[in-house]
Amino acid sequence: MQKIHLLHYGELALKLGNRRLFEERLAKNIRALAAPLGRVKVKRLYGRMVVVPETDMDDGELALVLDRVFGLAYHGQAYMEEASWENLERITAAILPEGEFTFGVRAKRAEQTWPKGRGETERELGAFVVGLRGWKVNLTNPDIWVQVEIVNQKILISIEKKPGLRGLPQGVSGQVMALFSGGIDSPAAAFAMMSRGCHIHAIHFHSAPYTSQESQDKVVDLAQALVRFQPKMTLHMVAFAELQQEIVKNTPQQFRVILYRRYMLRIAEIMAKRSRCLALVTGESLGQVASQTLRNMQTVDAATDMLILRPLVGTDKEDITKMAKKAGTFDISILPHEDCCSFLMPRKPATRSRIFEIEKAEEGLDVEDLLWDTVRGIETIQLS
Ligand code: ATP
Numbered sequence: 001m002q003k004i005h006l007l008h009y010g011e012l013a014l015k016l017g018n019r020r021l022f023e024e025r026l027a028k029n030i031r032a033l034a035a036p037l038g039r040v041k042v043k044r045l046y047g048r049m050v051v052v053p054e055t056d057m058d059d060g061e062l063a064l065v066l067d068r069v070f071g072l073a074y075h076g077q078a079y080m081e082e083a084s085w086e087n088l089e090r091i092t093a094a095i096l097p098e099g100e101f102t103f104g105v106r107a108k109r110a111e112q113t114w115p116k117g118r119g120e121t122e123r124e125l126g127a128f129v130v131g132l133r134g135w136k137v138n139l140t141n142p143d144i145w146v147q148v149e150i151v152n153q154k155i156l157i158s159i160e161k162k163p164g165l166r167g168l169p170q171g172v173s174g175q176v177m178a179l180f181s182g183g184i185d186s187p188a189a190a191f192a193m194m195s196r197g198c199h200i201h202a203i204h205f206h207s208a209p210y211t212s213q214e215s216q217d218k219v220v221d222l223a224q225a226l227v228r229f230q231p232k233m234t235l236h237m238v239a240f241a242e243l244q245q246e247i248v249k250n251t252p253q254q255f256r257v258i259l260y261r262r263y264m265l266r267i268a269e270i271m272a273k274r275s276r277c278l279a280l281v282t283g284e285s286l287g288q289v290a291s292q293t294l295r296n297m298q299t300v301d302a303a304t305d306m307l308i309l310r311p312l313v314g315t316d317k318e319d320i321t322k323m324a325k326k327a328g329t330f331d332i333s334i335l336p337h338e339d340c341c342s343f344l345m346p347r348k349p350a351t352r353s354r355i356f357e358i359e360k361a362e363e364g365l366d367v368e369d370l371l372w373d374t375v376r377g378i379e380t381i382q383l384s
């Protein structure tokens, strides 16, 4: 019998319309995320998939990789063998644990040549287990579900079914550029978009030399944490202090944050278009801070005509914290670091701004050349 991992991707696949693309992408992502362990083969089998290790690897570690694959409804270790009743009984006997348990059998059949019906298979295999172990049947909440799938002249048997990350396979929705600060929210936002099939590129604006190297390292660590879910990521580091200083010198202080944000978006847009990203992503949540009111979001948006996605806009800190913990970024985000230095931050930021006011404030700026110098100075890091 062959030890494999059995994957189910649920109905989402069908809704996407292009199922083949979905499956191919899922298989590619699994191979890439499992690459540090060794080589795996991913086979499609009528609405499910099996992962077969081709090099020596630890099953537990492979299961941990599958925990991080978007697009899976369930996964679990399973055994595959030629479809026959003898094989079914033999494998079942081999994989049942010792001890006292309640159990149930669930069978699925996508195979016309299998001689028994679904119910018949369940009852007869159940009777076999009772005879073998003396266990009690419980069909509502058993300790162990013995799951049998008969497909493509193979039987797949499993007593394990772990919930997957769900969502869509990474990459099926295209690429996006995530504005990535060192906070809790923006990595959670990037993770949310990953879960909807986006391949993430990240861009961070730092205020060196006014902020420390550690605050930049932290952003790299955050991006690295997300690389556990997406095999590769580009991270752009933008030296933003000079532009910020021009804004501080030449514009009303209450608009500073909005103006920073507008310039961040303009630079992010340039980088996004260079890597064929279709949208920008931010970690804003409505009303969380002064810069995140509807009025201010609107004035910030007006700086670019690119689509801006704010997956956290309708969520609160508790939801965001949960998401960040799931992404594995929370513990890194809460490490102390200076977001920005106090002289760059306004004492009293505006909570309402109008586009005409902001455009007027920008007239006091002559930063076109500086903007392009800033873009040329961007340092790009490839994470894998
Ligand atoms: P976060 O927890 O993501 O830092 P926040 O609650 O601190 O968010 P803001 O500082 O208002 O909120 O930032 C709003 C969004 O703007 C961030 O979620 C992020 O997408 C983007 N952003 C803010 N600062 C930066 C930065 N230095 N570099 C890149 N993006 C940034």
Ligand code: MG
Binding pocket: 181, 182, 183, 339
């Ligand atoms: Mg922040």
